[in-house]
Amino acid sequence: MSNPFVDQRHLVDGTAAIRVAAGVVRVTGPDRFDVLNATLSQDLRGLAVGDSRDALELDGQGRIQHSVHVLESPDGTILIVPGETGAEFAAWLAGRIFMEDVQAIDVSAEFSVWGGTRAFGDLAWVDPWPEITTGGVTYGDEKIPDWTWVETLLPAGARPSVDVVDAILLDPIRVVAGRPSMAEVDARSLPHELDWLRTAVHISKGCYPGQETVAKIHNVGHPPRRLVRLHLDGSDSIFVEAGSPVWCEGEVVGTVTTAGNHFEDGPVALAVIKRNVDVAAMLTVVHDDYPVAATQQVLVPPSAGATAAERLRPNRP
Numbered sequence: 001m002s003n004p005f006v007d008q009r010h011l012v013d014g015t016a017a018i019r020v021a022a023g024v025v026r027v028t029g030p031d032r033f034d035v036l037n038a039t040l041s042q043d044l045r046g047l048a049v050g051d052s053r054d055a056l057e058l059d060g061q062g063r064i065q066h067s068v069h070v071l072e073s074p075d076g077t078i079l080i081v082p083g084e085t086g087a088e089f090a091a092w093l094a095g096r097i098f099m100e101d102v103q104a105i106d107v108s109a110e111f112s113v114w115g116g117t118r119a120f121g122d123l124a125w126v127d128p129w130p131e132i133t134t135g136g137v138t139y140g141d142e143k144i145p146d147w148t149w150v151e152t153l154l155p156a157g158a159r160p161s162v163d164v165v166d167a168i169l170l171d172p173i174r175v176v177a178g179r180p181s182m183a184e185v186d187a188r189s190l191p192h193e194l195d196w197l198r199t200a201v202h203i204s205k206g207c208y209p210g211q212e213t214v215a216k217i218h219n220v221g222h223p224p225r226r227l228v229r230l231h232l233d234g235s236d237s238i239f240v241e242a243g244s245p246v247w248c249e250g251e252v253v254g255t256v257t258t259a260g261n262h263f264e265d266g267p268v269a270l271a272v273i274k275r276n277v278d279v280a281a282m283l284t285v286v287h288d289d290y291p292v293a294a295t296q297q298v299l300v301p302p303s304a305g306a307t308a309a310e311r312l313r314p315n316r317p
Contacts, residue, residue, distance in 0.1 A: 023086030062213025120160035135202030147177035172260030
């Protein structure tokens, strides 16, 4: 039987990989950057072969619909869409093409997607996290631990020449790095709440669905919730799960979105909680009626957003 802590270490040191559940779409045609730029939250102009971008599809109210990993290849722009089928995303994108010369094709059957801390082939998307990319912003000053992640597209049926481990082992590694994914997203999620403006949103880019909400919150508003990293009391060997409620002073203030047992940091979790919860407050996560003490580390501060209001604050030093 494999040891999950050993497998996690192998995943971190590049001697193991996981299979990534994702749809793959190839976008071709001379107008593709115009369509993608008007559709996704990231500025995709000037992509060169081999370039990677992190992007989001937002609805008209700025709520997150999909995470999209963009990779420019010699044969067109590749979109890796975690947790979705390529057919659904290709059909959605095709519905946004009008007179432009663009084709969106589901190529999921051509590829398998493998994740690890290094590339296992030539066609590989490199995660920019935690770099603050051009046009991006972060509201906090929490130091983000080292995070390296690469998703390699191999021909269907092929696999990397390293051990393949359970995909769930990535969760605690991602938690420690504060790296959001669609696991943190619900029907109300805004990118500001999850620190996703760091890599996936270009603040000053032209029109795309949800742009007005993104700009309004960034300049004059505050998102209603914020992402925190939780360090959990593991002394009773009770491990919380996604969906477990987070309590503070007798009321539910949020929900665990991802949880796991890290090979160095022990039991950890990401949670989305109400913005106004005191950053120094001790929290409690309840799992199967058992309370588990949790110490919060701020990833998105309560002051997130309202940058224009801050610039105009009287007597600002």
